[in-house]
Every structure is written in structure tokens, then in C-alpha cells.
Amino acid sequence: MNSFDLxxxxxxxxxxxxxVGAALAVITPLGIIFVHILKMGAGSLSWDFFTQxxxxxxxxxxxxxxxxxxxxxxxxxxxxxxxxxxxxxxxYLNEFGSTRFATAIRFSxxxxxxxxxxxxxxxxxxxxxxxxxxxxxxxxxxxxxxxxIPIVLRTTEExxxxxxxxxxxxxxxxxxxxxxxxxxxxxxxxxxxxITGVLLSIARxxxxxxxxxxxxxxxxxWSKKMTEPMAAIPLQIFNFAISPYDDWHKLAWxxxxxxxxxxxxxxxxxxxxxxxxxxx
Amino acid sequence: MNPKLxxxxxxxxxxxxxxxxxxxxxxxxxxxxxxIGPSGCGKSTVLRSINRMHDLTPSARVTGRVLLDDxxxxxxxxxxxxxxxxxxxxxxKANPFPAMSIYDxxxxxxxxxxxxxxxxxxxxxESSLKRVALWDEVKDRLKSSAMALxxxxxxxxxxxxxxxxxxxxxxxxxxxxxxxxxxxxxxxxLIDELKEQYTVVIVTHNMQQAARVSDFTAFLYLGELIxxxxxxxxxxxxxxTRTEDYITGRFG
Numbered sequence: 313m314n315s316f317d318l319x320x321x322x323x324x325x326x327x328x329x330x331x332v333g334a335a336l337a338v339i340t341p342l343g344i345i346f347v348h349i350l351k352m353g354a355g356s357l358s359w360d361f362f363t364q365x366x367x368x369x370x371x372x373x374x375x376x377x378x379x380x381x382x383x384x385x386x387x388x389x390x391x392x393x394x395x396x397x398x399x400x401x402x403x404y405l406n407e408f409g410s411t412r413f414a415t416a417i418r419f420s421x422x423x424x425x426x427x428x429x430x431x432x433x434x435x436x437x438x439x440x441x442x443x444x445x446x447x448x449x450x451x452x453x454x455x456x457x458x459x460x461i462p463i464v465l466r467t468t469e470e471x472x473x474x475x476x477x478x479x480x481x482x483x484x485x486x487x488x489x490x491x492x493x494x495x496x497x498x499x500x501x502x503x504x505x506x507i508t509g510v511l512l513s514i515a516r517x518x519x520x521x522x523x524x525x526x527x528x529x530x531x532x533x534w535s536k537k538m539t540e541p542m543a544a545i546p547l548q549i550f551n552f553a554i555s556p557y558d559d560w561h562k563l564a565w566x567x568x569x570x571x572x573x574x575x576x577x578x579x580x581x582x583x584x585x586x587x588x589x590x591x592x
Numbered sequence: 593m594n595p596k597l598x599x600x601x602x603x604x605x606x607x608x609x610x611x612x613x614x615x616x617x618x619x620x621x622x623x624x625x626x627x628i629g630p631s632g633c634g635k636s637t638v639l640r641s642i643n644r645m646h647d648l649t650p651s652a653r654v655t656g657r658v659l660l661d662d663x664x665x666x667x668x669x670x671x672x673x674x675x676x677x678x679x680x681x682x683x684x685k686a687n688p689f690p691a692m693s694i695y696d697x698x699x700x701x702x703x704x705x706x707x708x709x710x711x712x713x714x715x716x717x718e719s720s721l722k723r724v725a726l727w728d729e730v731k732d733r734l735k736s737s738a739m740a741l742x743x744x745x746x747x748x749x750x751x752x753x754x755x756x757x758x759x760x761x762x763x764x765x766x767x768x769x770x771x772x773x774x775x776x777x778x779x780x781x782l783i784d785e786l787k788e789q790y791t792v793v794i795v796t797h798n799m800q801q802a803a804r805v806s807d808f809t810a811f812l813y814l815g816e817l818i819x820x821x822x823x824x825x826x827x828x829x830x831x832x833t834r835t836e837d838y839i840t841g842r843f844g
Binding site: 410476478479481482483484485486487488489490492493496497500501 | 643645648650673674676677678680681683685687688689690691700701704705706750753754757
């Protein structure tokens with residue numbers, strides 16, 4: 313074996329090791345987080361967690377049922393605001409994307425996506441909490457929607473761009489107006505990718521805590537009114553984790569586990585819709 | 593008799609490039625006209641201007657007149673959607689809607705426009721598929737995906753979809769360039785039948801194809817119309833040396 317061959321082999325081994333190392337560095341933290349949360353949370357997870365509201369301090373037991381319901385309500389309302397705006401905005405950008413106005417929208421969306429979520433919470437606080445003279449689930453949902461819109465807008469636009477131009481032309485050549493072509497051909501063809509983006513954006517807002525601190529505030533009790541403070545899983549985790557009580561710490565771990573499992577499920581579902589098996 | 597379709601002093605610009613220069617052509621009803629020329633000569637650009645496909649390209653500017661039954665389709669009062677309902681188009685690469693069944697593809701012109709009449713749909717699908725000689729091949733699997741068909745079948749499906757909405761003119765942009773010789777032959781036979789009912793304009797790279805299917809041939813070079821005549825004349829006794837050079841393969 314000559315020296316050139318040897319050097320080539322050594323470089324190959326070194327580079328392969330580095331890449332495997334980098335890949336492990338990505339996976340390991342996730343593994344550690346998941347195993348740790350599983351260990352700490354699984355013991356405290358019980359049927360009560362999903363059916364009971366938190367017990368007053370000093371009493372053991374209780375759950376986060378109100379937080380689960382609150383999170384679901386606020387995510388639902390945020391999706392109700394955010395998805396139509398994000399998706400229709402993306403359709404607009406895809407159809408009329410070369411104007412200066414469209415470039416401005418894209419830039420704003422990218423900046424909005426990069427704004428720390430606590431700032432978004434302060435915006436919702438100023439816009440809704442102050443004029444309405446009280447913390448409310450509505451303000452929380454608006455804050456979450458503000459986080460959701462740029463994510464949905466940009467991922468949907470990327471998916472729409474990938475729809476072959478020949479399909480749009482086929483539809484237009486049949487005498488189908490542009491707006492019908494956009495909705496019934498372009499949007500429908502991109503639907504699996506759009507669903508993926510939507511699920512990922514829901515996963516993102518489901519775990520947001522900071523924007524809810526100044527808006528939904530949190531609630532120890534059941535609350536169905538969108539105009540009143542409402543509990544949410546991330547808020548309860550936060551509040552219970554910084555409390556001095558062991559019982560509450562346990563509940564916080566259980567909440568963290570449930571949240572992580574929800575993330576996993578959403579991400580896996582998103583992957584299923586984004587996979588090649590589910591095209592067309 | 594007035595021509596079905598007429599181009600008058602057609603000029604097409606993309607930004608600063610002048611792609612089509614002063615082209616004037618007449619297409620008589622129920623004939624097949626081939627547009628030939630080397631790549632980049634503007635033949636597809638001319639074709640796409642006839643059903644206002646350039647409207648969607650912001651940088652494209654079309655001037656001159658395109659007369660369909662003596663009415664300018666570029667008149668400001670004319671709706672491009674209405675134009676496209678009268679002038680259908682078949683593309684280079686077969687482009688059936690991938691999420692739709694064979695059946696739905698044929699009636700996609702109605703479905704996408706939200707004008708579905710259940711009682712006539714079956715009839716339209718059957719007659720359109722028979723029109724393109726695809727009925728016998730697909731009648732047992734109308735509900736299966738259009739993507740399961742071969743390339744040639746997909747292209748005939750696209751033609752069926754176009755005739756289903758009953759246009760008056762059919763534009764074809766190199767419809768056989770992605771097909772094998774047998775599939776090509778089928779499409780060519782079909783074109784010959786289509787002219788009984790429609791006015792056909794076909795862009796092709798393949799000069800034998802132009803000679804086989806068309807009644808008239810236009811030769812375009814660098815965006816200019818060099819020669820337009822009866823196909824037989826173009827291929828046996830062209831008036832211009834550039835036409836002769838091209839059809840005998842000396843350039844292009």
C-alpha cells in the first residue's frame with residue numbers, strides 16, 4: 313500500500329468518525345431529555361392527571377385537566393385565527409409573489425418568526441389585556457396566533473412553490489379562473505406538505521410559555537370563558553416547577569412528559585404526511 | 593371564408609428581449625397548422641399567446657392582434673378565462689392532475705369550474721375518451737389514478753380532458769416529444785381526426801411529424817416568420833433558402 317492510499321484511508325476514517333460524532337451530538341440531548349423526563353414524570357402520571365384540576369397547597373394528588381383543556385382551547389382558537397391568515401397569505405405570495413409588496417410581506421414574516429415569543433406576549437398584552445382590563449385566554453390565543461402565522465405562511469409558500477407549473481397551466485388552459493386554480497389545483501396538490509407545516513406550527517405553539525405569561529396568565533380552576541384567565545400546560549409546568557412543594561414538582565414532571573409526548577406525536581404525524589408514501 | 597384564427601403583427605417581449613417579431617398568420621377552420629423552427633425560435637411563445645397563457649408572466653408583453661372569429665382576444669373587454677374556454681391547449685409533457693382519477697381528469701374542466709351536472713358527466717367522459725381512442729384501454733379502471741397510465745395514454749387523457757370542454761381551437765405544444773414512436777403514431781392519427789371538429793395548431797420539433805399531420809406549415813426563425821404555406825409546398829419546394837436549409841437539416 314503506498315503512502316497516498318494510506319493517507320486517503322486515514323482521512324476517510326477521520327471524517328467518517330467526525331460525522332458520526334456530529335450526528336450523535338444531535339441525537340444525544342434529545343435522548344437524555346426524553347429518558348430523564350420519562351423517569352421523573354412517569355411515576356407521577358396517573359388517571360387523575362388527566363381528570364383532576366390542581367389541589368390546593370398541602371393536599372396531595374390533583375392533575376392538570378384544566379391545563380390540558382385550556383391549551384387545547386387556546387391552540388384551537390389560535391389556529392382559527394392563524395391558519396386562514398397564514399395559508400391564504402401564502403396563496404397570495406405564490407400567485408403575486410414578484411411584487412414589492414410581496415417581498416415586504418415575506419421579509420416581515422421572517423422577522424416576525426424571529427421575534428422572541430415573550431415580545432409577542434407583550435404585544436398581545438398591550439393590544440388586548442390592557443384595553444380589556446384583564447388577562448384572558450383570548451389574548452393568549454392571539455399571541456399564539458402571531459407566532460403561528462409566519463411559520464405557516466412561509467412553509468405553505470414553500471410547498472405551493474413546489475407544485476409543478478404545468479399543473480396550473482393545465483387547469484388554466486381548461487378555462488378555469490386563476491382563483492379556482494389556486495384553491496383547487498395548487499393548494500390541493502400541496503396539501504400533504506401544508507398539513508405537515510400546520511402540525512409543526514401547532515407543535516411549536518403548544519409548548520410556548522412566555523407569550524402566555526402576560527396574556528392567559530394561568531388559572532387554578534376550570535375556566536371555559538375566553539375572556540377570563542385560563543390554564544395551559546406550559547404555564548402550569550412553569551408555575552409548579554418554581555413552587556416549593558414536592559407534590560407540585562411531581563405534577564410539573566408529569567406535565568412535561570405529557571407535553572413531550574404530544575410534541576412527539578405531532579412531529580411523527582407531520583412526518584407521515586410529509587413522507588413520499590403520502591403524496592398526491 | 594374568413595380564417596378561424598388570425599395573428600396580426602404579433603410581437604412578444606419578455607422584459608427587454610424581443611422574442612416574437614411581427615408575426616402574421618392565418619389558420620383556416622378545420623385544418624391543422626404546424627409551426628416549426630429550431631429551439632428558441634419563438635414557436636411555443638407564439639402558441640401560448642393564442643390562449644393568453646402569457647398573462648401570468650409579469651414580464652411578458654404581447655402587442656398586435658390575435659383574432660378568433662374576427663374578434664381580438666387581447667381586446668380589453670375580453671376575459672382571458674373565456675378565451676381559454678374556446679381555445680384549449682395540450683402541453684409538451686403529459687400533465688394529468690395527479691390527485692384525480694382517470695374519470696375526474698376527463699371532466700376536470702367542469703369539476704374545477706364547479707359546473708358538475710351528474711346526469712351528463714358519464715356521457716361526456718365516455719365520448720371524450722372514445723374521441724381519443726382511450727376508452728377501450730381504460731373503461732374498466734376509470735376510478736384508478738391517472739398516474740398509473742403510460743406516457744402516451746396520459747397524453748391522450750390530456751387531449752380527452754381538452755376536448756371534453758368542447759373548445760373551438762386546440763393548441764398543441766410538442767405533444768409527442770416525450771413519447772415513443774407507437775404512442776406518437778396514435779396521437780398523430782388522433783390529430784387527423786380532431787380537425788373534422790376543431791382547428792388545430794401544433795408546434796413540433798419533428799419535421800416528419802409536421803409533414804405527416806399538417807395542412808399548413810409556418811417556419812419560424814429567431815422570432816420571425818420566414819415562410820408560411822401549404823405543408824406540401826414547404827417540404828417540397830420552399831420559397832426561402834432558410835426554410836430549405838432548415839428542413840434539409842443544414843442548421844437548427
